Amino acid sequence: MPLPYLLLDIDGVLIPFPAADGSTPPTHVRHTVLPTGRNSDDPVLVWLDPRQGGILTDLLTSGIVTPVWCTSWRKDATTIIGPLLGLPRFPYLDLPRPQITTSHPDGYLWKRDHVDIWLADAPAVWIDDDFTGLDHAWAAERTSRGAPTLLMQPDPHLGLQPDHLTEVTKWVARLSAARAA
Ligand SMILES: [Mg+2]
Numbered sequence: 001m002p003l004p005y006l007l008l009d010i011d012g013v014l015i016p017f018p019a020a021d022g023s024t025p026p027t028h029v030r031h032t033v034l035p036t037g038r039n040s041d042d043p044v045l046v047w048l049d050p051r052q053g054g055i056l057t058d059l060l061t062s063g064i065v066t067p068v069w070c071t072s073w074r075k076d077a078t079t080i081i082g083p084l085l086g087l088p089r090f091p092y093l094d095l096p097r098p099q100i101t102t103s104h105p106d107g108y109l110w111k112r113d114h115v116d117i118w119l120a121d122a123p124a125v126w127i128d129d130d131f132t133g134l135d136h137a138w139a140a141e142r143t144s145r146g147a148p149t150l151l152m153q154p155d156p157h158l159g160l161q162p163d164h165l166t167e168v169t170k171w172v173a174r175l176s177a178a179r180a181a
Helices: 050-060 075-085 112-119 133-144 162-180
Strands: 005-008 029-033 044-048 066-069 124-127 149-152
Touching: 029 075, 044 050, 044 075, 050 075, 050 162, 066 075, 112 133, 124 162, 133 149, 149 162
Parallel strands: 005 066, 005 124, 124 149
Antiparallel strands: 029 044
16 A cells, blocks of 8 residues: 655644734744745745744655645645755645635535545545544545545634644554454
């Protein structure tokens, strides 16, 4: 069996939403970046926790998952966000660009149809702040048909926490043990 994929979102996960007063967590360092296709006079402010880079790197280099970016940052995840966090380079999903006004146009996360096809029957951990109940039902259905699927859903105002990654590590360990048995 292949290693489980680790699908990783950015907004609301590595970049938590700002507070109502616009403030960002003191743990997160602000950076001004220029996403692909954006005018140089219109950069974007992001905030990232350098310690998170270290914890994530430990997981990503542990050899227990195959990481893939799953974010509307698309390629910029690999060229902008990953390097700012000091992460090793890994691939990204080239998500479609649907004309939507909500992240749940059909009641579930807009990324999911693409992810579902891309994953086929592979086991996966997917970290995103924006799942709905239908996404959790999808994960349960995949798991029940032999494609173990763990959805991790950080609070978007807090973002990814060390406990989430501990849980990922434990889940992968249980999966490996179950396969070995
Ligand atoms: Mg998000």
